[in-house]
Amino acid sequence: MTASVTSFDVARLAQVSQSAVSRSFTPGASVSEITRRKVLDAARKLGYRPNAHARSLITKRSRIIGLVLSQLENLFYPAALQQLAERLQRDGYHVLLFVNRNADADADDLVGEILQYHVDGIVLAAATLSSSLARQCADASIPVVLFNRVMAEAGTRAAHTVSSVRSDNVGGGRAVAHFLADGGHRRIAFIAGNEEASTNLERERGFREGLAERDLRIFARGVGNYDFAQAQLATRELFAAGLERPDAVFVASDHMAFAVMDTLRFELGLRVPDDVSVVGFDDVPQAQWHSYRLTTVRQPIGPMIEATVSLLQNYLRDDPPSPAENVVVPGDLILRQSARGGATPSAQGGGDARL
Amino acid sequence: MTASVTSFDVARLAQVSQSAVSRSFTPGASVSEITRRKVLDAARKLGYRPNAHARSLITKRSRIIGLVLSQLENLFYPAALQQLAERLQRDGYHVLLFVNRNADADADDLVGEILQYHVDGIVLAAATLSSSLARQCADASIPVVLFNRVMAEAGTRAAHTVSSVRSDNVGGGRAVAHFLADGGHRRIAFIAGNEEASTNLERERGFREGLAERDLRIFARGVGNYDFAQAQLATRELFAAGLERPDAVFVASDHMAFAVMDTLRFELGLRVPDDVSVVGFDDVPQAQWHSYRLTTVRQPIGPMIEATVSLLQNYLRDDPPSPAENVVVPGDLILRQSARGGATPSAQGGGDARL
DNA sequence: CTGAAAGCGCTTACAG
DNA sequence: CTGAAAGCGCTTACAG
DSSP states (O other): OOOOOOHHHHHHHHTSOHHHHHHHTSTTOOOOHHHHHHHHHHHHHHTOOOOHHHHHHHHSOOOEEEEEEOOTTSTHHHHHHHHHHHHHHHTTOEEEEEEOSSTTTTHHHHHHHHHHTTOSEEEESSSOOOHHHHHHHHHTTOOEEEESOOOSOTTSSGGGTEEEEEEOHHHHHHHHHHHHHHTTOOSEEEEESOTTSHHHHHHHHHHHHHHHTTTOOOSEEEEOTTOHHHHHHHHHHHTOTTSOOOSEEEESSHHHHHHHHHIIIIISOOOTTTTOEEEEEEOOGGGGSTTTOOEEEEOOHHHHHHHHHHHHHHHHHSSSOOOOOEEEEOOOEEEOSSSTTSOOOOTTOOOOEEO | OOOOOOHHHHHHHHTSOHHHHHHHTSTTOOOOHHHHHHHHHHHHHHTOOOOHHHHHHHHSOOOEEEEEEOOTTSTHHHHHHHHHHHHHHHTTOEEEEEEOSSTTTTHHHHHHHHHHTTOSEEEESSSOOOHHHHHHHHHTTOOEEEESOOOSOTTSSGGGTEEEEEEOHHHHHHHHHHHHHHTTOOSEEEEESOTTSHHHHHHHHHHHHHHHTTTOOOSEEEEOTTOHHHHHHHHHHHTOTTSOOOSEEEESSHHHHHHHHHIIIIISOOOTTTTOEEEEEEOOGGGGSTTTOOEEEEOOHHHHHHHHHHHHHHHHHSSSOOOOOEEEEOOOEEEOSSSTTSOOOOTTOOOOEEO
């Protein structure tokens, strides 16, 4: 093992002080152009790069953002992950990843691990945060952003130190209700995601409100827990023989909606949308696929990531740090062919319509 | 901003030396149970956790693995990412993520950034590595594992310092050829992924060899570059009016195979598998979905991740470090309903068959 | 602009 | 088992 090369090695080769080496790698530091050139030359020869850990020890900035994820099988999250990582890389930050399979469990443990790395910020796209950990982050001046969720305990102290970014779930749910009601549906079912998740709670609330505004209510309800297989089961129950069948289903996520459509078509022999309309939520890339052409509420990932990064950076830039914020990004209902009243099917596909 | 709490703060509160605090957090260090308890108590009260950066400066181990990814829209990679992160977390390692959208470009830049963090290992699941960077990693004793790819320049020095893990792409390609030929197909097309990628090269080679063994050759060929939209285009060209149509298509990835099936069915009005058989590669979760029921070659993610982590850990454990290895994990052809000669369709779905 | 020196928060010989 | 001290590789006042 060749020992790793340090700024002293570079200094020796470049015939300058170690401080000069450091300055040459610090944007804005005062070094003459000639010194910097000597240093950079020597550094290149030796393959030197400043040690990020040593640097972070002094600057108190690790340029690392901790990200907690689960639900990677739902394509909304890989897409968000990719955009977040790219966006942060452009600003010289990097993502330290933490995965937990059982959604809301263990979030505290993971954040504990994250804290060891003295990350500059934390993005939680799985689970939410306990109040005690939220306070620890606040004490350590580490901004926390909940991505696609909000804190359950709205009034608590924790809620004042933790930001959140989400799309307008309530508005989206309401728009779906109006769309289905106005499309002539009368037996409108709902398949929930994780019943405790804020996304599901808000979507369902908006949906109920929207139906009420049309003098309707949920005709039947199942729970899919944001899982493909569970959504299949829920569909079978909702459409069990002997029961009066729903004429439309609002599903709390696209990922589950695909399961619903497959079950309707291939197990139950029903046509979508002729027999049953299906509407999802997220607008993942697969929603456009011709096998599904899913009418759904788009969660605009770009703006959501942009808001997340702004929140993080405002906090890091400002002194005293800017307060927590709850950002809601509007989303559109995207009309495709999985629900009656949507866009008219065209031969070639293409044209999504927005409401 | 509350200053972050250090081992000295804990030492003061616990009435012990700073060394004792450090030892209490070091597994196997010699501390009396009573001292450790005092320390842990004080640490909990203060919310203390050892600073990972300071620790890594001394131990020369960051417990961070750098991971370079692109192609996140292909569900094979999110699944692999999730398993890798979970597996490493169990051993106290964490994943620092680097995303590059334009596949093979900029891999060197990214690895340069990674090196600053003095990661304990690098997994490349996108792009491959230049020889110069490979040498830098070797000099710094950082093991590199190519995931789902191999180095192009087999004979070079770099190839001796960089390990790889992949499934048996050649064998998989050959199995598909035999399966399609034996199923009575005679006009068998191929849609390539990224033509320079080792995965594509190997799958195509095995496929050609397998066809040759049945006195056949590729009937028509398109390039999808592992991209959904490009695979659509390739399909349109392969099945353009006026040409004699393929009776089977082997597609270099599942992700593209979905595009192929959709195009065949909904644009060209062909039945799968009655008019055209389609076979993919990867066995991503969606391949099981009832809309596709894709016959495909499974890349076994579990064993591939296991091999990746073993390679990393063997290298880190051994002194002198264990040499680079190229691991090939076998994969099975999974028979579903997208190709003739496969499993017979069952009413309820379920039963995948293996060849 | 430049160098010598202090110090970030730890681990680990070293001596007791 | 325990503590004092050195040192990991940096950045940044400080003095010139």
